[in-house]
Amino acid sequence: MTPEAYWTHRKQDVIGMDVLFEGIRARQAATYQAIAQWITSHSIVDVLDVGCNVAGLKLFLDDEGYAGRYFGIDSNPFALAIAKLHAFVFEGTLRKLGFQDQWVDTVVVKDVIEHLESYHPLSEAFRVAAQYVIVATYQPFHDEPAVIVRHEDGYYTNT
Numbered sequence: 001m002t003p004e005a006y007w008t009h010r011k012q013d014v015i016g017m018d019v020l021f022e023g024i025r026a027r028q029a030a031t032y033q034a035i036a037q038w039i040t041s042h043s044i045v046d047v048l049d050v051g052c053n054v055a056g057l058k059l060f061l062d063d064e065g066y067a068g069r070y071f072g073i074d075s076n077p078f079a080l081a082i083a084k085l086h087a088f089v090f091e092g093t094l095r096k097l098g099f100q101d102q103w104v105d106t107v108v109v110k111d112v113i114e115h116l117e118s119y120h121p122l123s124e125a126f127r128v129a130a131q132y133v134i135v136a137t138y139q140p141f142h143d144e145p146a147v148i149v150r151h152e153d154g155y156y157t158n159t
Helices: 003-013 017-041 056-063 077-083 122-128
Strands: 046-050 069-074 088-091 104-110 129-136 148-150 156-158
Touching: 017 056, 017 104, 017 129, 046 056, 056 069, 069 077, 077 088, 104 122, 122 129
Parallel strands: 046 069, 046 104, 069 088, 104 129
Antiparallel strands: 148 156
8 A cells, every 4th residue: 555545544534533532542542641641740831742643642632631832743744634634733854843942842752763763863852842852762562673674765664
């Protein structure tokens, strides 16, 4: 299946935010909920979610009653088309965020660094964050070592 076909199919599956929310809740609830609870308990005014995909964190922040501003950024235009249904998002990457120094209180980098060749791009997150950078990493769900391969689009992925 081509990326276009996959994301077209996924977008058609998203009938409403409740459907999207339940799909994300089933897969990554613990991580999203922990981040959302931390953000709301620390009175964070604004958040930049780097690698936001379909902006799942925004749904959990809403569920926690977050009243601050949420911004997402991702390099996948297909995921962003879905994210734009409920969040303010930008197309871009961690390597060059393109925002001013200390632009937001907190930058969240969830499930991103495993796609990078090195951790050097994290310096962009620290430059843009005025207070905090939250990094959540991918952990394989099996005992075998992860095999990291370079995708034809230039990013790295675990198999």
